[in-house]
Amino acid sequence: GAVVSQHPSWVICKSGTSVKIECRSLDFQATTMFWYRQFPKQSLMLMATSNEGSKATYEQGVEKDKFLINHASLTLSTLTVTSAHPEDSSFYICSARRLAVHYNEQFFGPGTRLTVL
Amino acid sequence: QKEVEQDPGPLSVPEGAIVSLNCTYSNSAFQYFMWYRQYSRKGPELLMYTYSSGNKEDGRFTAQVDKSSKYISLFIRDSQPSDSATYLCAMNGNRDDKIIFGKGTRLHILP
Numbered sequence: 075g076a077v078v079s080q081h082p083s084w085v086i087c088k089s090g091t092s093v094k095i096e097c098r099s100l101d102f103q104a105t106t107m108f109w110y111r112q113f114p115k116q117s118l119m120l121m122a123t124s125n126e127g128s129k130a131t132y133e134q135g136v137e138k139d140k141f142l143i144n145h146a147s148l149t150l151s152t153l154t155v156t157s158a159h160p161e162d163s164s165f166y167i168c169s170a171r172r173l174a175v176h177y178n179e180q181f182f183g184p185g186t187r188l189t190v191l
Numbered sequence: 192q193k194e195v196e197q198d199p200g201p202l203s204v205p206e207g208a209i210v211s212l213n214c215t216y217s218n219s220a221f222q223y224f225m226w227y228r229q230y231s232r233k234g235p236e237l238l239m240y241t242y243s244s245g246n247k248e249d250g251r252f253t254a255q256v257d258k259s260s261k262y263i264s265l266f267i268r269d270s271q272p273s274d275s276a277t278y279l280c281a282m283n284g285n286r287d288d289k290i291i292f293g294k295g296t297r298l299h300i301l302p
Contacts, residue, residue, distance in 0.1 A: 078234075080234075108289075115294075115295075115297075116294060117197075117279065117292045117293060117295055118235070118279070118292045120290075123289065165232075169234075179240075180237075180290065181237070182227075182234035182235045182236065184233055184234045185232065185233060185234045187232065
């Protein structure tokens with residue numbers, strides 16, 4: 075159990091276009107989902123925390139108007155990169171939190187590789 | 192000083208050897224400690240979770256936490272080529288706090 079999927083797994087787009095990435099918890103309900111960004115040979119950088127039915131909380135330095143997050147249901151969160159530019163090229167990973175008694179149990183999706191030309 | 196420090200490697204060891212991976216941290220409030228394994232171009236998967244100080248064993252993996260030294264370790268016994276991956280340590284203070292990740296150590300097990 076505790077499977078998280080992401081779609082698409084990779085996407086190539088032209089500069090100036092918008093790209094939507096979906097994150098789904100397949101076999102559990104996730105009241106909280108997280109979006110991370112990872113550059114090559116770097117760690118995961120938390121971009122935002124998404125709670126179902128409310129506005130996302132963005133980390134310092136992350137442009138909320140550029141990275142639109144929607145968490146409309148307990149199993150789906152979306153990240154839209156608006157007006158993408160080459161510097162937005164990265165590996166985007168979501169995770170979904172399953173409530174556990176003792177700790178913040180997060181399950182990660184397989185990631186989406188975005189390349190902006 | 193960064194909150195979590197982890198040597199990026201790469202670390203290359205022969206098959207069958209014992210692997211030791213480590214992280215240090217600065218925030219004494221951290222009490223939940225995790226190790227994730229990440230294969231190339233994949234999302235991280237949780238390997239081990241430890242609360243507070245102590246040891247935890249799961250198969251070939253042993254996690255150790257020394258809160259007095261702010262030092263955590265992951266040991267892999269009888270290492271296999273399939274263990275080749277990046278290992279990220281992670282931690283937080285309270286259950287609902289955001290998780291802070293190390294940069295990850297790239298591990299290569301040589302057949």
